Amino acid sequence: MVGWGFTLLSIIIIISFVFYPMIQAFITSLRSGMGNNMKFVGIENYKRLFTDTIFQKAVINTLIYLVVQVPIMILLALFISVLLNDKALKGKGFFRTAIFLPCVTSLVAYSVIFKSLFSNDGLMNKILLSMHLINSPIQWITDPLWAKVTIIIAITWRWTGYNMIFYLAGLQNIDPSMYEAAKIDGASPIKQFFYITVPLLKPIILFTTITSTIGTLQLFDEVMNITEGGPGNATVTISQYIYNLSFKYSPNFGYAAAVSYTIVFMIVILSLVQFKVAGDDK
Numbered sequence: 001m002v003g004w005g006f007t008l009l010s011i012i013i014i015i016s017f018v019f020y021p022m023i024q025a026f027i028t029s030l031r032s033g034m035g036n037n038m039k040f041v042g043i044e045n046y047k048r049l050f051t052d053t054i055f056q057k058a059v060i061n062t063l064i065y066l067v068v069q070v071p072i073m074i075l076l077a078l079f080i081s082v083l084l085n086d087k088a089l090k091g092k093g094f095f096r097t098a099i100f101l102p103c104v105t106s107l108v109a110y111s112v113i114f115k116s117l118f119s120n121d122g123l124m125n126k127i128l129l130s131m132h133l134i135n136s137p138i139q140w141i142t143d144p145l146w147a148k149v150t151i152i153i154a155i156t157w158r159w160t161g162y163n164m165i166f167y168l169a170g171l172q173n174i175d176p177s178m179y180e181a182a183k184i185d186g187a188s189p190i191k192q193f194f195y196i197t198v199p200l201l202k203p204i205i206l207f208t209t210i211t212s213t214i215g216t217l218q219l220f221d222e223v224m225n226i227t228e229g230g231p232g233n234a235t236v237t238i239s240q241y242i243y244n245l246s247f248k249y250s251p252n253f254g255y256a257a258a259v260s261y262t263i264v265f266m267i268v269i270l271s272l273v274q275f276k277v278a279g280d281d282k
Helices: 002-029 044-048 053-084 092-104 107-117 123-130 144-171 176-184 189-200 202-217 221-226 238-248 253-278
Strands: none
Touching (some): 053 092, 053 202, 053 238, 092 144, 107 144, 107 221, 144 202, 176 189, 238 253
16 A cells, blocks of 8 residues: 555556546547537548558658668667777767767757758758769758658757667676677677677667657657658658648648557557567567
8 A cells, every 4th residue: 555655646647647648539539520529430530541642651751761760870879889988088078978969959949950051052062062072952951852861860960869878878887897808709899799789788779779769750840840841741750740630731630630549550560579579578
């Protein structure tokens, strides 16, 4: 009873602000209409998903961001953390702070800055032109392919430092004697990385992969502020489409709730796959 007494407040808060809204959202996904005039339509909203071309485009775009950006970010964060864990490196504190700082900046502010940097007459094009790497400005914002590249660069820049912190914490908990023994046995730094560092960081790699997957499936701010989903829905994500259905188009909260539950479904499936691939049966 004493234990339940300590946890009772937390349980009430979690039920009130997590599980109750989830249940209400699912009930809403089975209804259609506006305001208080919503009526029960069963699974009609879910059937509509299979014929909604914009939704299908949003899913494809979101999966492209997931498949391309998350592996790049995880590998980059792991590589940087190994470099910054080197005891011989001077100024480690400065570099760690500099790489971590992007993830504490305002989402809207940094998105607007990226939009300016990657505009037709922005700094990125000026640098590339001055280095004679391109002959004409790249349409970073208005070209469907380059717009996706811009979004990927933006979210990689912001979240790499966040994942790096987890890897640094894990690396500092690895006994240095393991590396010393491997070095004595003639193991190269590359072999030490793949046979000592990666296996021992496996739980953290799994954790960061799952959290990064969830974050990418919920991607909204960067797309909304940099490309607004354009050109021609070329960069629209599932979360932005939910926003459009709720506040930009004719309000349809029932269908928007159904779309939101596709994110829940995708997160559950991908998390289970990642646990299975990682060999974690717990």
